[in-house]
Amino acid sequence: MAELLRISELGHRGDGVADGPLYVGRTLAGELVEAERLGGDRARLLRVVEPSPDRVAAYCPEVGRCGGCATQELAQAAALEWKRGLLIAAFQREGLEVADRVDPCIDAHGAGRRRATFHARFEADGRLAVGFAEARAHTIVPIRVCPLLAPQLGGALTAARAIAEALKGKRKPLDLVASATATGLDLDVRGTGPLPEPLLLKLVDLAGRLDLARLSIHGDVVVERRRPLLSVGRARVTPPPGGFLQATVLGEETLARLVQAAIGRTKRVADLFCGAGAFALRLAETAEVFAADADRPAVEALSAAARSASGLKRVQAEARDLFRRPMTAAELARFDAVTFDPPRAGAELQARAIAASKVRRVVAVSCNAATLARDAAILTRGGYVLERITPVDQFRHSAHVEAVAVFGRR
Numbered sequence: 001m002a003e004l005l006r007i008s009e010l011g012h013r014g015d016g017v018a019d020g021p022l023y024v025g026r027t028l029a030g031e032l033v034e035a036e037r038l039g040g041d042r043a044r045l046l047r048v049v050e051p052s053p054d055r056v057a058a059y060c061p062e063v064g065r066c067g068g069c070a071t072q073e074l075a076q077a078a079a080l081e082w083k084r085g086l087l088i089a090a091f092q093r094e095g096l097e098v099a100d101r102v103d104p105c106i107d108a109h110g111a112g113r114r115r116a117t118f119h120a121r122f123e124a125d126g127r128l129a130v131g132f133a134e135a136r137a138h139t140i141v142p143i144r145v146c147p148l149l150a151p152q153l154g155g156a157l158t159a160a161r162a163i164a165e166a167l168k169g170k171r172k173p174l175d176l177v178a179s180a181t182a183t184g185l186d187l188d189v190r191g192t193g194p195l196p197e198p199l200l201l202k203l204v205d206l207a208g209r210l211d212l213a214r215l216s217i218h219g220d221v222v223v224e225r226r227r228p229l230l231s232v233g234r235a236r237v238t239p240p241p242g243g244f245l246q247a248t249v250l251g252e253e254t255l256a257r258l259v260q261a262a263i264g265r266t267k268r269v270a271d272l273f274c275g276a277g278a279f280a281l282r283l284a285e286t287a288e289v290f291a292a293d294a295d296r297p298a299v300e301a302l303s304a305a306a307r308s309a310s311g312l313k314r315v316q317a318e319a320r321d322l323f324r325r326p327m328t329a330a331e332l333a334r335f336d337a338v339t340f341d342p343p344r345a346g347a348e349l350q351a352r353a354i355a356a357s358k359v360r361r362v363v364a365v366s367c368n369a370a371t372l373a374r375d376a377a378i379l380t381r382g383g384y385v386l387e388r389i390t391p392v393d394q395f396r397h398s399a400h401v402e403a404v405a406v407f408g409r410r
């Protein structure tokens with residue numbers, strides 16, 4: 001049954017929130033809407049009665065079905081302000097009032113996503129669906145074009161579909177991780193299980209026809225037709241298959257620029273959770289860098305890039321599980337500055353060790369406001385002063401927000 005609802009705010013996943021709370025997708029704060037209850041705490045938008053001044057027309061036909069975009073109907077300036085607010089609210093929940101120290105959110109969508117994970121599912125009737133997951137469901141919304149992808153990732157959906165088609169006989173759900181590199185598409189396929197020789201040969205042939213730079217299965221290279229390369233400052237990195245990559249080129253450049261600016265001119269820097277060196281290789285232009293990450297292939301890629309780049313200071317990289325074995329306060333004593341950029345879980349133990357150290361400057365980079373706020377609270381309890389936080393938006397139309405938080409010793 002249809003009912004009128006007033007949307008009080010945009011929730012932290014990008015759905016409008018009415019009294020209850022009742023979550024209504026594709027609605028905005030302040031709007032009066034007609035919706036029907038779906039059960040639980042969800043309702044479906046039927047009609048916007050009083051639209052928000054921030055409402056704009058969606059430009060993708062899959063809006064509302066595809067789970068990739070939650071807020072395409074929210075004007076970009078308002079979306080940036082909303083993300084800034086999400087960050088402030090997460091810090092408030094940790095007892096930290098930071099609104100006066102949070103910069104405007106930087107739009108880092110740039111040319112679009114250079115990395116995307118497509119899902120392939122084989123339906124009972126034998127049809128193949130390749131696309132993104134529906135919001136709050138495992139159903140796949142088949143996608144032909146995604147307007148959020150960078151032009152360099154343009155052929156990725158066609159390539160993913162062709163590779164999935166070739167693996168149809170396995171009838172397994174697949175994830176295909178596509179990255180745009182300077183030498184072409186790099187595709188890593190997950191979920192296949194072991195593949196027989198004839199199928200591998202077929203994939204090699206297909207990679208040639210699709211002109212992929214590299215094709216790998218679960219990180220094992222099937223064929224490398226051209227070495228994938230990414231420019232990172234003065235260095236050129238060959239990323240490990242399927243390894244972590246910031247979602248947009250501008251996002252990586254923006255985060256790295258903020259980290260470099262916050263650290264300033266120092267002699268020795270530690271880059272923890274360094275991945276393949278997005279920050280370490282740039283920091284090494286002016287300082288000696290120690291870098292650590294649990295992903296050994298990423299650490300090896302970073303080391304190789306540092307060795308072959310000219311004009312960098314010394315870079316020492318170590319494969320290390322920083323959840324189990326964080327850098328201790330004693331180990332950190334030789335650094336003037338530390339930056340850390342953990343996965344969504346944050347870096348609780350590492351933050352505790354930093355809090356017990358005497359490192360002068362600490363720069364936390366994060367893709368999860370809640371764990372960033374938790375780790376920030378640990379640092380401030382250890383005597384660090386939170387100087388500034390800069391939100392960065394490289395996941396346009398989603399509720400994700402990245403941030404760079406800068407701390408100094410009291």
Ligand SMILES: C[S@@+](CC[C@H](N)C(=O)[O-])C[C@H]1O[C@@H](n2cnc3c(N)ncnc32)[C@H](O)[C@@H]1O
Nearest residue numbers: 273274275278293294295321322323341342343
């Ligand atoms: C958000 S990424 C950041 C990578 C890099 N700073 C960049 O911008 O490309 C998080 C990194 O944490 C690493 N990681 C995940 N769990 C880890 C652990 N337990 N110990 C050390 N590194 C870990 C991942 O391998 C990944 O490279």
